[in-house]
Amino acid sequence: MESDGTVPRAPGSRAVVLGVLAATAVVLLGQAASGSSARLVLLLVFLPAFLAGRGTVAQTVAVSVWVAAVVGVSTVLFPPPDLEARVGTLVAVVGAEAAVIGLCARRVRRERQLSRMRQSAVALQRQLLRPLPVTTADVRLDGLYRPVEEDAMVGGDLYDIAETPHGTRVLVGDVQGKGLPAIGTGFAVLSAFREAAFREAELTAVADALEAAVERHNAYVVQSGEQERFVTATVLGLRGTAGANGQPSAGVAGVKAGTEMQAVNCGHLSPYLLRADGRVEPVALPTGIPLGLASLAELTGGAQPRTVRRLVLPADGVLVLLTDGITEAQDASGAFYPVEQGLADLAATPAEALPGALDVRARHWSGGRSRDDVTVLALRGAAGA
DSSP states (O other): OOOOSSSOOOOOHHHHHHHHHHHHHHHHHHHHHHOTTOOGGGGGGHHHHHHHTTSOHHHHHHHHHHHHHHHHHHHHHSOOSSHHHHHHHHHHHHHHHHHHHHHHHHHHHHHHHHHHHHHHHHHHHHHHSOOSOEEOSSEEEEEEEEOOSSSSSOOOEEEEEEEETTEEEEEEEEESSOSHHHHHHHHHHHHHHHHHHHHOSSHHHHHHHHHHHHHHHHHHHHHTTOOOOOEEEEEEEEEEEEOTTSOOOTTSTTOOSEEEEEEEEEBOOOOEEEOTTSOEEEOOOOOOOOBTOHHHHHHTTOOOOOOOEEEEEETTOEEEEEOHHHHTOBOTTOOBOOHHHHHHHTTTSOTTTHHHHHHHHHHHHTTTOOSSOEEEEEEEETTTO
């Protein structure tokens, strides 16, 4: 079974045996060459200590028994000057190995507890996030969510889609930090979205409701001694077919038909528009303040009211929404994954397969290393789907 990054993979038993035998041979040859007064064999006591940091309890016990046996035989063949020294050496070795075994057992137990906690957190987050794909009267949403694999806890990616009397509302976001506290903040945002998306006619009012939810949650967690968190998010509103008057929408030149789209940016990554001809266009949205930081921005004089940008999603286009698990994938030289070029290379990929294909390319770019959760959403009009 492949390691998931929470419990490190233990070295193979064959590698352990070969390493221990090689180390034993080197030490014994060194002691024989140095004469009977040398006590180089005691260096073998460090072998179980090294193994205890990565190996299994069984491996550590086996190596400890081997080392104790070798030291015992060496003590007989090269005895110390007096009996007390001989007995003291054996007692010290056995005591040290017993302590090492105890530390190894404690480490393995802690790693298993962390693994269970992580699995529970992943299961909880998956229950909070809506299964994809989802098709509404206005759009079809395909996507992929993959928890980070190199961290002891999951991150705070979140998304949702709701078909409401005001059209289809879509949310994608990322909570600062990782672990269960980040999931708690994400749950507050998702709960607020699922109510405000139906209640509020204006998209900015939905964003304001999310802001209020994060502020309330932060006030609660501070009382519990935890840190406040902010959330970057993009909120979309989509409805029906646009372009009936033949006028293209601002910012999407030449488009005469498609799905009407409104977008409110709360400090999140800009989406990309993938056109049928293979062109990839970053969709610039007004810079917005992340959720949970509006009060701070007001105190520093940098607060700006959130604004809506109105666009048209072309009937043959796909809007790609991301979190930084993709954009911050780095290769060995530290270069970030070129998302725009990656999407252009995947222009012929069906929309339902696009999120997975992009994730595979980003993982290949980073050599399989993941620094954060990955969320990729592919949104297209219902007519295009």
